[in-house]
Amino acid sequence: MICDKAYLNNQTIYQVFVRQFSPKHDFNGVTKQLDRIKALGADILYLMPFYPIGKVNRKGEVGSPYAIYDYTKIDPMNGTEQDFANLLNEAHKRGLKVIIDMVLNHTSRDSVLLQQHEDWFYHVNGKPANKVGDWGDVYDLDYSKQELCDKIIDILSVWVKKGVDGFRMDVCSLVPALFWKQAVDALHKINPNLIMLGESVEINFVRELRRLGCNAMSDGEAYNYFDLLYVYDIHDTQSAFVERKGGSLGAWLKDVLNQEGRYPINYVKARYLDNHDRERAAKFWSGDKLKMLWALNFYLKGTAFVYAGDETSFDKQNDLFEIDEVKWSFNDAAKDISAYIANLAAIKKHDIYSHGFFDIVMQGEQTAVCSYTNKESLSVGVFNFEDGEVTVGVKLQDGDYKNLITGKTVTVQDGKLAIGNEPIVIEQKL
Numbered sequence: 001m002i003c004d005k006a007y008l009n010n011q012t013i014y015q016v017f018v019r020q021f022s023p024k025h026d027f028n029g030v031t032k033q034l035d036r037i038k039a040l041g042a043d044i045l046y047l048m049p050f051y052p053i054g055k056v057n058r059k060g061e062v063g064s065p066y067a068i069y070d071y072t073k074i075d076p077m078n079g080t081e082q083d084f085a086n087l088l089n090e091a092h093k094r095g096l097k098v099i100i101d102m103v104l105n106h107t108s109r110d111s112v113l114l115q116q117h118e119d120w121f122y123h124v125n126g127k128p129a130n131k132v133g134d135w136g137d138v139y140d141l142d143y144s145k146q147e148l149c150d151k152i153i154d155i156l157s158v159w160v161k162k163g164v165d166g167f168r169m170d171v172c173s174l175v176p177a178l179f180w181k182q183a184v185d186a187l188h189k190i191n192p193n194l195i196m197l198g199e200s201v202e203i204n205f206v207r208e209l210r211r212l213g214c215n216a217m218s219d220g221e222a223y224n225y226f227d228l229l230y231v232y233d234i235h236d237t238q239s240a241f242v243e244r245k246g247g248s249l250g251a252w253l254k255d256v257l258n259q260e261g262r263y264p265i266n267y268v269k270a271r272y273l274d275n276h277d278r279e280r281a282a283k284f285w286s287g288d289k290l291k292m293l294w295a296l297n298f299y300l301k302g303t304a305f306v307y308a309g310d311e312t313s314f315d316k317q318n319d320l321f322e323i324d325e326v327k328w329s330f331n332d333a334a335k336d337i338s339a340y341i342a343n344l345a346a347i348k349k350h351d352i353y354s355h356g357f358f359d360i361v362m363q364g365e366q367t368a369v370c371s372y373t374n375k376e377s378l379s380v381g382v383f384n385f386e387d388g389e390v391t392v393g394v395k396l397q398d399g400d401y402k403n404l405i406t407g408k409t410v411t412v413q414d415g416k417l418a419i420g421n422e423p424i425v426i427e428q429k430l
Contacts, residue, residue, distance in 0.1 A: 009354040014042035027079035041345020050078040054108020060321025067108040097165035106138035166195025180225035198226035228268035269302035282315040288421040295423035298344040
């Protein structure tokens, strides 16, 4: 890992797809909502790619933001350089850090880099190509060329000097480790506190790429260069439960707990329920069960992750290739969970969640008792996905406690605690 950034376990990331976020489809539409985003509990604003998009083999009318034509420019649809500078400045005024998406495995099939240096690209039978078949609008870069490495590091350095606080690196596992070492060393000379979020990929994807001869990184390797990584390493069991494909809570959380022994002691995971590549959690859950799911996800060790629209239970996966705005439901009390998420984010900022030993004990396949402990404090989180009330064992003295999520009093009797359709989080000084 680059350095110990345990504080990230107390943070919340808010992901924005600029052209889908507001009717303006631009940076100014985001800037106007920064106060609301901050009030939601966000600490880090993550902007999806806003660069010009290639036209060759473009997907849809507008194209994929991950088929970048020019890493150094801003797509006029998203605004101007000054609009971006203003968004960055206003976010910083509110204590929000801003990280931007970079797609360094590939470019569009008509990119500036391709026009200038076709030899910097992966080739098959003498022609530029890509390793992933359905990514038909891009060509892969070839990082065996040191000139390419130097050029990309120069581009990243310019964005850091503009004031961005870090990067979300798309499919980071596909880009060679040797490049990441060079890049991280260079960028940390400009900003030692730079945040590096890596979109590590599913284990089966890593295996397939290795079969094709690509030295795809495991998460264990990636932690040498990234501060936090996605949870695609446990994609199968998480999605089976979150997307209600027959998976159990127990299987998912067993994988979560196994991460505690699989990665460096100071590892951090970005705990999303959904993102631009996944179906929205609200498509599968609603009401109290959706709130239970959000409470659990915030409680799990790692950085909480909210995709714009989640706070009003938006249930549609935004089209990646078209203009497809989020439909906000702030006037629908049943769907607007903004205040609920803000409370979860506030609880997560307590020190115990970055400096406590994390554990999970299942009590049946649909109820979990999670905990954090250190010398000064204890936190217990109980999450129940059964339809009725259940009773669980907890390592708390008998007595009355305040549930930090609801503000209500809950009672432990004979080492047992009853939980219904509302999650419970209790904190206690030792």
